[in-house]
Structure formats: structure tokens, C-alpha cells
Amino acid sequence: MPSPMALNPPSRSPSIFKKKKSFSQLSSMTTAASYLSAVHQADTRARSHDNSSVSSTPALSLSSSVTASSEDTVLNEDDENNCLAYPFTPPTSEQVFTTVHTEFGHCANEAYRCVSKHDYSKPVQEHAIEEPPYYILLTTYISYLILLCFGHMRDFFGKRFTKSYFTHLMPHNGYAPLNSDFDSFYTRRLKRRMDDCFSQPVTGVAGRTIVILDRYSTDNNHTQIFTGSKTRALNISSYNYLGFAQARGGCADAVEESIRRYGVSTCGTRLESGSSELHASAEALVARFIGMEDALISSMGFATNSTFIPALVGKGSLVISDELNHASIRVGVRHSHAQVRMFKHNDMASLECLLREVISQGQPKTHRPWKKILVIVEGLYSMEGTLVNLPRIVELKQKYKFFLFVDEAHSIGALGPHGRGVTDYFNIPPRSIDVLMGTFTKSFGAAGGYIAGPKILIDALRLRGHSGSYAEAMTPPVLTQVVSSMVSIMGVAPSSQSTKSSLILSPASSIVTLKDSAEELPGMAPPSMLPTWMNLHPALADGSEARMRIRRLAFNSRYLHQGLKKLGFITYGHPFSPIVPLLVFNPGKMSMFSRMMRSRSTPIVVVVVAYPATPLVTSRVRFCVSAAHTKEDIDMVLRACDEVGGILDLKHGVGERWGIDEVCKRAVELVHSV
Amino acid sequence: MDSSTSVALEPLLSFLAFSLSQIESGFYRIPGSAVVARYVKSSHQNDPGRTILELILVIFAIRTLLQSRTRTDRSGKHFIRFSEKEIDELVDEWVPEPLVQPLSEWEQKDLNSVPVIAGPNGPKPKLLATGKIVTNLASFNFAGLAGNEKVKERALETLQKYGLGSCGPPGFYGTIDVHLDLERDIAEFLGTEASILYSQGFSTISSVIPAFCKRGDIIVADRSVNFAIQKGILISRSTVRWFDHNDLKSLEDTLISVEKDRKKRKGPLTRRFIITEGIFERDGEMVDLPKLVELKLKYKYRLIMDESISFGTMGRTGRGLTELYNVPASQIDMLVGSVANGLCSAGGFCAGSAIVVDHQRINGTSFVFSASMPALLATSGSEAITLLRNNPSVLLNLQDNIRAIRAVLEKTEGITLLGHRASPIIHFCLRTQQQSLSVTQSTYDHEAEERILQDIVDDSVANGVLLTRAKHLRGQEMIESRPTIRIAASAALTRKEVEKAAGVVKASVTRILSKRR
Numbered sequence A: 001m002p003s004p005m006a007l008n009p010p011s012r013s014p015s016i017f018k019k020k021k022s023f024s025q026l027s028s029m030t031t032a033a034s035y036l037s038a039v040h041q042a043d044t045r046a047r048s049h050d051n052s053s054v055s056s057t058p059a060l061s062l063s064s065s066v067t068a069s070s071e072d073t074v075l076n077e078d079d080e081n082n083c084l085a086y087p088f089t090p091p092t093s094e095q096v097f098t099t100v101h102t103e104f105g106h107c108a109n110e111a112y113r114c115v116s117k118h119d120y121s122k123p124v125q126e127h128a129i130e131e132p133p134y135y136i137l138l139t140t141y142i143s144y145l146i147l148l149c150f151g152h153m154r155d156f157f158g159k160r161f162t163k164s165y166f167t168h169l170m171p172h173n174g175y176a177p178l179n180s181d182f183d184s185f186y187t188r189r190l191k192r193r194m195d196d197c198f199s200q201p202v203t204g205v206a207g208r209t210i211v212i213l214d215r216y217s218t219d220n221n222h223t224q225i226f227t228g229s230k231t232r233a234l235n236i237s238s239y240n241y242l243g244f245a246q247a248r249g250g251c252a253d254a255v256e257e258s259i260r261r262y263g264v265s266t267c268g269t270r271l272e273s274g275s276s277e278l279h280a281s282a283e284a285l286v287a288r289f290i291g292m293e294d295a296l297i298s299s300m301g302f303a304t305n306s307t308f309i310p311a312l313v314g315k316g317s318l319v320i321s322d323e324l325n326h327a328s329i330r331v332g333v334r335h336s337h338a339q340v341r342m343f344k345h346n347d348m349a350s351l352e353c354l355l356r357e358v359i360s361q362g363q364p365k366t367h368r369p370w371k372k373i374l375v376i377v378e379g380l381y382s383m384e385g386t387l388v389n390l391p392r393i394v395e396l397k398q399k400y401k402f403f404l405f406v407d408e409a410h411s412i413g414a415l416g417p418h419g420r421g422v423t424d425y426f427n428i429p430p431r432s433i434d435v436l437m438g439t440f441t442k443s444f445g446a447a448g449g450y451i452a453g454p455k456i457l458i459d460a461l462r463l464r465g466h467s468g469s470y471a472e473a474m475t476p477p478v479l480t481q482v483v484s485s486m487v488s489i490m491g492v493a494p495s496s497q498s499t500k501s502s503l504i505l506s507p508a509s510s511i512v513t514l515k516d517s518a519e520e521l522p523g524m525a526p527p528s529m530l531p532t533w534m535n536l537h538p539a540l541a542d543g544s545e546a547r548m549r550i551r552r553l554a555f556n557s558r559y560l561h562q563g564l565k566k567l568g569f570i571t572y573g574h575p576f577s578p579i580v581p582l583l584v585f586n587p588g589k590m591s592m593f594s595r596m597m598r599s600r601s602t603p604i605v606v607v608v609v610a611y612p613a614t615p616l617v618t619s620r621v622r623f624c625v626s627a628a629h630t631k632e633d634i635d636m637v638l639r640a641c642d643e644v645g646g647i648l649d650l651k652h653g654v655g656e657r658w659g660i661d662e663v664c665k666r667a668v669e670l671v672h673s674v
Numbered sequence B: 001m002d003s004s005t006s007v008a009l010e011p012l013l014s015f016l017a018f019s020l021s022q023i024e025s026g027f028y029r030i031p032g033s034a035v036v037a038r039y040v041k042s043s044h045q046n047d048p049g050r051t052i053l054e055l056i057l058v059i060f061a062i063r064t065l066l067q068s069r070t071r072t073d074r075s076g077k078h079f080i081r082f083s084e085k086e087i088d089e090l091v092d093e094w095v096p097e098p099l100v101q102p103l104s105e106w107e108q109k110d111l112n113s114v115p116v117i118a119g120p121n122g123p124k125p126k127l128l129a130t131g132k133i134v135t136n137l138a139s140f141n142f143a144g145l146a147g148n149e150k151v152k153e154r155a156l157e158t159l160q161k162y163g164l165g166s167c168g169p170p171g172f173y174g175t176i177d178v179h180l181d182l183e184r185d186i187a188e189f190l191g192t193e194a195s196i197l198y199s200q201g202f203s204t205i206s207s208v209i210p211a212f213c214k215r216g217d218i219i220v221a222d223r224s225v226n227f228a229i230q231k232g233i234l235i236s237r238s239t240v241r242w243f244d245h246n247d248l249k250s251l252e253d254t255l256i257s258v259e260k261d262r263k264k265r266k267g268p269l270t271r272r273f274i275i276t277e278g279i280f281e282r283d284g285e286m287v288d289l290p291k292l293v294e295l296k297l298k299y300k301y302r303l304i305m306d307e308s309i310s311f312g313t314m315g316r317t318g319r320g321l322t323e324l325y326n327v328p329a330s331q332i333d334m335l336v337g338s339v340a341n342g343l344c345s346a347g348g349f350c351a352g353s354a355i356v357v358d359h360q361r362i363n364g365t366s367f368v369f370s371a372s373m374p375a376l377l378a379t380s381g382s383e384a385i386t387l388l389r390n391n392p393s394v395l396l397n398l399q400d401n402i403r404a405i406r407a408v409l410e411k412t413e414g415i416t417l418l419g420h421r422a423s424p425i426i427h428f429c430l431r432t433q434q435q436s437l438s439v440t441q442s443t444y445d446h447e448a449e450e451r452i453l454q455d456i457v458d459d460s461v462a463n464g465v466l467l468t469r470a471k472h473l474r475g476q477e478m479i480e481s482r483p484t485i486r487i488a489a490s491a492a493l494t495r496k497e498v499e500k501a502a503g504v505v506k507a508s509v510t511r512i513l514s515k516r517r
């Protein structure tokens, strides 16, 4: 049967990428309309299949299913002449997607999947740093030198001729300045030059695409003026690893129901009558998901570190911290009064050397043995994309008897064949680590954080951590998002009376998912752990959709990594890391990169980071890949990087180079190589 | 003219040449220096650019070495050299303490007694443990916004447009228009230039303080400030002077003595801050704002005031103490409040001048390094402000209820009510000879009092009124608080219900205390 789509395929010539604005209203209407009608018809067809057996479900039907919530497919797009709104390959009538393409891209091609798993036949990759040519370093230093000179000169003359601009930096009226001109120099003279690349206000969902509020500045970024118009851009910047930032779909439906039932707040701290049954069930679920005995959750990821680390260590204890650990960990350690030592980023030799030194020397001056040593590392480092060398650390742990705290803020959900983070990726039992911490802000599209560990530990933290007594509890909508997204990653175990056959009859299970559910999965969620009112969509409940997401993320991450390498860029990080930093070095190129990407015919928003978040020379662009991206989106990013990188002279990597077309064509091969 | 200058320069130039040759010969006297010199010369010949580069690299290397925070103490005088074998032995011998001490029997009981609510929280929640409906005198629902249909509707609308998570810190595409809206709403509501939104109430002030107060700055703070402020002060590394709890005379004395100190030492002008709370979380005392502002202006201090309890509860429409005392909010340099407590949503804010707010956008650690709050919580906050603005009667009800509760409890034997008469949180502790909160440890038995209070809480829960002790981290607070039970009044209950509930509390107190005797 010919697909209705085929009769009226949207004009997918590359030309529309070029002239977004001139894309005629009329043609966009027909395209949108035809897409919608196609979707609608396919839905109708699918509904009639709904009760039939699995054999009639087409093999290619995406694991997202075709049932009740298919109204969701209807695009409620407000901004329509933007090619980001339609899939590159129009769906066939058999493929019905339950997600909105702008939030979560439609990608039916099973070849664009990959499994994130450590290959033990190869050594754990060291943090390799590729050096740029000398002249790049030189020009980078010179750039900073020039910026500093100009900055100081402007300050010098400014203070004499335009005093009014400097009053808040000078003592006046008997008050010392809030911020001296010296302390704020970097912010005023370097960062402000590229303020248009930071803190860009947005609206809508931070999904596959994001809508930015256009703004401009007439006074060198002192103030930004909003034009009132909006632009939809491809979003390769949000921590939306599994694509759960969605306004439509099973999770959003569950959140909606929970707001109706619970309101938006639990009105208090956890220990002072702000605890709800939702907290209890979510904590049990998190423990199950992580594979630990117990877990607690807190309403902010930052505060999870900053308020619970002090309950773990104190005076007489030592914290050994990776030098690139997140600010929240540093704050937590400072609150704790413990001593801190740092080791070189992800360098296990440096860690061991330090361990030998501190254990043999004991506490400073007194040489008393340390009460305890806590090593704090991150699973996946947010600026470098490096993965912790967990197998080695666990080995060291056995020998040196320290306690291990792993912050899985970025890795949970995003790594491992089952999305259970670094332990899953390396296939190391979670319980061989003492404390596993993570946040819900990233892969789960929610907010807040958790700590998982043995029950004794968690109970002690519940009572002795600062959050329990003083900080507001997590709110019901957030809890629901956590529970629904997490359950969908785990899959709900079939309840005892329902047999395997009911699973097979489920319309959502395609062939792929059937094979998977036969596999022994660690910790599926028992139905009793879900709130009784939560009716998840079958594709979410059986975990098939989330498995697809995990594989798409792994594919996209590897593809972007390898693609950029083949195009000649210098990148950091682990090939499976969804965080892909692309080194630009020169401070001037950083803002240019961001602006050029944003002003393309299909705008792309990127994150640029520089000193002080990174070392002075290694300014970078940081891509955050999501499962919501389709292969074509990554193509688009690569193509944009190729063009912009060519203009800005960023291709300094060593190794074999491919052309952009070849990279796009041989994507699957690229991903599975190495 | 020309020749005269060159004449004048002559001695200078010859001196320069002389000292250069001196330095050179000195350099060659250092062993190995010839090698270095030869290397530099030849490399300079080959590639002059390289010399500059290397020079810069050397400078940077030295700089980073000097700055390095991970300095090893190897060279320190306390360093003991061990052979590898000895180290191995020491490693083998070392026995660390367990990561945490297990809970004591009392702590376990404390944890087990935490109430868990089934279904929505509000004026009359259902307890999970017993399935009973109780009257809520424990949760922060001052203006009765919990479960408000308008708020829910607004949250649902937002959900449909924005989804839940923001998936990014504010700097990196996590600033959503609804955050800017709420920031503007708060600033307009209070009458300040701007405000900034943090994603958790507790982490707000502990991040605001170190954003402004640095090493060498002076903080003058109330001795009984809440835990979040204590943590913020600790992390700021500033010099702290404490004044007696809610005693503005003591504050003035401290300010004078600080000024004297500075005059004596002739130190430079440093930033000076007064940090206090509007209504104190620990006992419900209220600060005399006009007097405080007068002092701060007189002595030229900046004022950081935590209105986490008073924002959304005090004043005609809940603008807080500034509305109550009719003091312009712009007089308070950093006004910190809680969206979670006062507006029944989540998060916190700091309002102030545009400079103060912008400074935090770069320097507020928990603002910069944490994801922004979910959009629907921000719009719930905005909606709550609209509701407060439009329904001043709500806060009149709240005051009525506060009076009703206090009236009943004041007449109760064996307890002492603390705090200001108008405070929406009402603490009471067991009555002893000394009534001050900061009595020394020896005059009362902390744990015994906690147990008695917990019995009162349990008894009144069994009789249908939800209460809670004010939970504190023992041993971590700067000064130990007297154990108290903290009642949170709510406008969502009628006067009748409140009186009845207070009666139940009174009965529980009497029952438990008479049993003890």
C-alpha cells in the first residue's frame, strides 16, 4: 500500500536549509498539513491493528507505540517555517511516533543504534590530550595579552574620564565597593565581550530543538534588548541526554496527573512534615535502579553534594578529590572541615602516589593516622567528557581501604547498556562503591539529586545531612517525572499473575524489544513501586522506548566524536561520552564559533566555555548529545562545524581526515570502528 | 638641546652597561649556566619566535606552579621519608573508621517518627502510617496556597508548553522566560530594582553570602541566625563578629567596636555587612527593621536580611517586613527570601539593586553551577504572588489564627511560648527557670527534653493534630538551640479548627507533662 506520505513528500531539498525565511508560507502549510494528515491516517490504521496479534505489527514500527496517546503526534507547532519541525525522512504510514519531532526527533532506522559498554579486551582509555600547533598556543596567549592590555588601558582612562561607569567599583560614600575593579576585571573586560554567547534566555522545551528569544545589544553587551521575536534552533547544549525533556508523552502525562492529585509542593522539609508517600516510593525506586540497598533524594543536585558530604567526613578525615571536580563537591568538602588533597585529573598513577603519601604520613604535623579517607570522583566529567577509570579505582580501593564517592551527575542514565551509569558501563557491581550520587537534572529531565548506598549510611544521612532538617523537600511534579522516566528505563516487571504471553501481546513490542525483554535485566521495577494512579504507556512500561533512547544516545555520541575527529578537529573525552568538547583555543574564535552557529540558516545553539571553567588555553565548545537527536541532526552539526571550523582554522587534529560527505555517508561504519 | 640630553644620559647608560656585565658574569659563575646560554643562543638563532614562546611558557609554568593548590608537602619540615616497603606496611596497618556511625537508638526513633503524608499536603492531610486525617499545624502553608486550584492550573499550562526539567544551568540555555518573569514579579512585588532566582531555598543565602563577603571583609551577624546563614558565613572566610540575639543595642556596640578597631589599625576600607533574619527561623523573634536600617545607614554597612519566613506571610499582602514596617525594600541591600516557604513552590530569591543581582549571576555558586528550577515551579511562584496581591484578607486570617493559637497555648502549664506575637511560626519549649534560648548546655538535658517534646508530638498526632519538633543538627549549629516544638500557622484553616487543634496540643502537653511528674 502506498504511503499517504509518498503522495506529497515535503520538499526536502537542501535549498530550504539555505533560505529559511523565504520558505514560502504556502508551501510550509501544505507540508505541515500533509504531515499531519499522514500521521492521522497512520494512526487510524494503527488503531485498527491495536487489538490484533503482534505478527501484524510491522517490524519497523518504532518501539514507540501507536495507541491511545497518538493525539500527541499532532504537531502543535507555533513556529512553522522552520525545517527543524519536520523529520528529514518523512515517516511511512507504518511508523507512528508518539513524540513531537521538535522535542524528540523521529528516527526509525535501527542501524543508527549502538550499545554503550566497556570492552575489557582493551585497556581503559587514558585521558589523552592532543596538543595544538605552537602558533595556536602563541596566538592564544597573545590574544589574552592583548585583551588584558586593552582592558587595563580602558580601565585606566575610564576611571579618569568616565567616572560614572566606575562608581560601583570604587569606594564611595564610605562604602567599600561590592566588587573591586581588580576582582571583576575578568568579567568586565573579557567575558562581557562575549556575553551574547552566555545566559541566552529561551522558551519552551529544552529538547531536540529549543526556541531562543532574540536579543541584541547596542552598548557592548552592558544591556541586552529583546526584539520580541523568537528563533527555533537545534539544541546541542542541554543536558537532556535521554531526551526526557518533553512537554508531551508518557512522563508529562504522569506529571500532569500528579499535579492534579498532589499540587505543586509538599510544604516543608523532609524531617518536618514535608515527606510524602511519593518521596518514599521514589527513594525505593532509585535504590532499585542504582542497585544499592537504599537511597535518598534531595531537591537540588548541587545541594546533594554540598549538604550531604559534610555528614560523611569531618575533622580528622581526608578527602581526595579529582582536580576537576564540580563546584558543588568543593563546597561540600569545605563545609565539612575535612582536609582536602587533589590529584591530577583522572590520573590513576597520581592518585596512587598521593594515597601512599597521605596514608604513610598521616595527618599533618601530628602524624596521627587519618580517621578515614574519602576519594571523590565524577563518573563523567562535565567539561572534559572524560570517563573515570573505575576498574582501576576499585582496585586501588581494595588495596588502600579508602571510601569511594562517585558523582554520577552526568553519567547516570547516559552510560551503560541499561543506562545505569558508569558501574553499568564497566560492568562493576554498584555495591563495590560506597556512595553513589547523581542528579535528576540531566538524563531524567527533572531536578534534584540522589545518594545511594547501604541502608545504615543512607539513614544516617537522612538525619544528619543538612537537607533533611533545613531544605525544602522535592516537589510532587518533579518526583513524578523522576519516577516515570526512571521506571521507563527500568521497565516494569510483569506482575506475578500476568504471564509472558501478555507481554507478547502488547502492541508496543516489536521484534527487537521482545528479544530484549527475554534478556535478564538488572532490577526491573516491580509494579508495586509505582504510584497506583500512574498508568504508563506500554512502550514506556516495558522499557522498550527507553532502551531505544539509550542506544540512540550511544550512537549519536560516538558518531559526533568520531565525525569531528575525522573532520580534523581536536576533541577531548571518551568516545561514548555524550559530552563532546571541541577545542578552539583562541578566545576570539570562541564567540565567533557560537555566533556563526547561531546565525546559520538552521540555527544551532552551542555552549562555549573558557577560563576560568577550563585552563586558560583550552577554550572549547561543548556539545551535549541527546537521544532526541536524529542522525541527520548530527550530520547537520558536523556539517556546520566543518564549515565554521574551516573558516576559523580549527582543524588541527592529527590522524586520517575524511570529507564531510564521506563522514555522513559512512556514519555507521565510523561508530562501530575503534 | 639634543646633545645636552645625551650628556645627561651618558652616566646612566654606562651604569646600565656595567650592571649588565656584572649580571652576566654572575650568571656564568652558576654551574651549568653555559649550557643554558648556548641552548638559548642557538635556539634563538634558528627560530626567534620560539624564544618568545618559550619565555612565555616558562612564565606561565612558574605562575601555575606557584598558584597550584595541590602543593605536596614533600619538602615540608614535617615530611618523613619512608621506603616503599615501609609505606606498604603502613598501608596494611591502617584501619579506617567506618564511613558513618550507625544511628543511635534515639536517632533511629527520631527518624521513624517522621510523618509521611499520603496524597496532597495541605491544611488537612492524610497520614500514611495510620490513614487518619489530621489538622496540620506543622507544614509551611502560611497563606494557604497548597493545593490552590489556580496555581495548579497555571502549573499544568506551563507543563504543556515547557515540559518539566530545564536541563541546564542558567548560563547555558537554562534561563527560561518564565524565570525572568518570576524574577521581575518578585522585584516588582517588593519594589526593588531586580531579583535573582535560585533553585533551592536553603542553598540561596548560603550562596549569596560568599558571593559578596570575601576574606578580609567584616560580617556582623546575629548569634542565632539560621543554619544556612551560618554555612554561608563559614564559606565566605570573612571576619565575623557576633551580636546578641535580636538585640540591636548589642549590634550597635559591635558596630562601634569594629569601627574603633579599624581606626586603631588604620586598615583599608573593607566591605562590611550586617547579616540577620527578618523573622528568625529558630525562635520566631522579629527584628526591629526601622532601627536596623537606621543603624546600617549610620555605620555604613550593607544589610543582608533573610526573609525566608516573613516573605509571603507578613505585611498586608505578604511582602514581608518591609511592608509591615513600611520601609522601602531598596534599603535592604540583599533581601533574601524563599519561594518554597512563602509561595508554596520551590526555590529562593535574592532581591536588590541591579548591580547586586548581576554580580550573583556570575558569582553565586549555587546559581551558576546548578540547573535552573523547573518552569512550572517558577510559574506557580508567579501565580502565588498574584494571589497574594489580590487577596489581602488571607493574611488577616493568618494573623487571626496566630492569635488564636497563642491564646490557647499561653494558658498552657509547663511550656513557654517564644517569638514575636505576629510570627507565623510559633515555637514553644519546656518551661524551666531560665527562659532564654541560649542557656548553657548544663542547665537542661537536651536529649531528655527532645524525648518529652517528641512524646507531645506523638500524642497530639494520635489525637488528630500534626505537629513537629523543630529539627536541628546537634553539634553542627554554632550555638545549640533549646529543643522546641514549632507550630506553623496557616490561613487555610478556620478559626474554629485552629482553636480546636490548639486545644488538642494543649491537652497533649498537659497529659505528657503530668505523666512525667
Ligand SMILES: Cc1ncc(COP(=O)(O)O)c(C=O)c1O
Pocket: A300, A301, A302, A303, A305, A326, A328, A378, A382, A407, A409, A410, A439, A440, A441, A447, A448, A449, B369, B370, B371, B372
Ligand atoms: C558533577 C555534578 N554534580 C552536581 C551537579 C549539580 O546538579 P544540579 O544542576 O542538579 O544542581 C552538576 C551539574 O552541573 C554536576 O555536573
